[in-house]
Amino acid sequence: MKPSLTFWYEFASTYSWLAAERIEALAAAANVEVVWRPFLLGPIFAAQGWASSPFNLYPAKGRNMWRDMERHCALMGLPPVKCPDPFPQNSLLAARMATALPPAARARFSCAVYRAQFTQGRSIADRGVMAEILGDIVGTPQEALATAESPETKAALRHTTEQAQSLGIYGAPSFTAGSGELFWGNDRLEQALGWAQKEAAERRGP
């Protein structure tokens, strides 16, 4: 069985964006399959008493994060980062849309949402903006939008978020291997891929 890594991401998260931009190429080089799982960080932050992003709650941390993003975008050859207003954006609609999409379309949709938000400063809570991005991916945005807002999709996203929390996830992006081994942050992507390979090799045996 091919090694697999689950990619837990939040649409409002800047470092989730960086991981989304990097993960498919790195995973392909490592022969690891990626499972894209959008979830909501809001309920997890709320459970630990945060009413907003730590980047807003702790201004020095926030200033350095945006500077760090500028440096990363330059190093990665991405367009300059732009802070959406407000930050963080309400990511509920985006997460529902990504949940409703077939897995094969999720990566491309998610990267498009991140680029709209973090390089153009567009609002991902805006239905018009989101329908436009969705239309580029699926061709029939109205139908996809209806699926995104169905009771089944809402329940699926709630379930994903609960599962993230039960795996010990407290931030985004996070990565989990099959055993549940948890890695937090874009900076751990390479280690997480290596771990997934190691687990697969152990399953195959000597």
Place this chain on the structure above:
Amino acid sequence: MKPSLTFWYEFASTYSWLAAERIEALAAAANVEVVWRPFLLGPIFAAQGWASSPFNLYPAKGRNMWRDMERHCALMGLPPVKCPDPFPQNSLLAARMATALPPAARARFSCAVYRAQFTQGRSIADRGVMAEILGDIVGTPQEALATAESPETKAALRHTTEQAQSLGIYGAPSFTAGSGELFWGNDRLEQALGWAQKEAAERRGP
């Protein structure tokens, strides 16, 4: 002038330990001079309303940090990490001692303190433990201990901590280049060294 990078570290910080283990070899390879500056994170955390380490305040984050440390120690060929009791340790005495030492002795002393704390679980708030470590470095621990607790050293450490805060430092380890460019976290050490080289090249001109 040789490129220079200031290394801001806190003795109670696990990721400061990892950076301390790595920085001299990486800096030598990059031809960058390292200025070791121990400071206290306690007052900075207190100023943002934290009465303890975020790794204690947010248990899921803390659990993953210790697991991450285990993985890093294995990857770096370090002895297994051991959590001192209590965590975080009171680092005031260690920081004063490091402040009082001549710069050339600071790196070796600091690494010895980290190893005692994080691989043997020894208390760095204990004067006996600290005098023993200091004795291995300077030969005359009693004299060095007296210097560490002089009004001049206490004032110097307070000044360093205030300077860290005024540079926007909110966690440890951090790294600053001559311009004040700030990098947070062991994961940014390589980028920080590259930035220090770039600034030195710009100073030299074309």
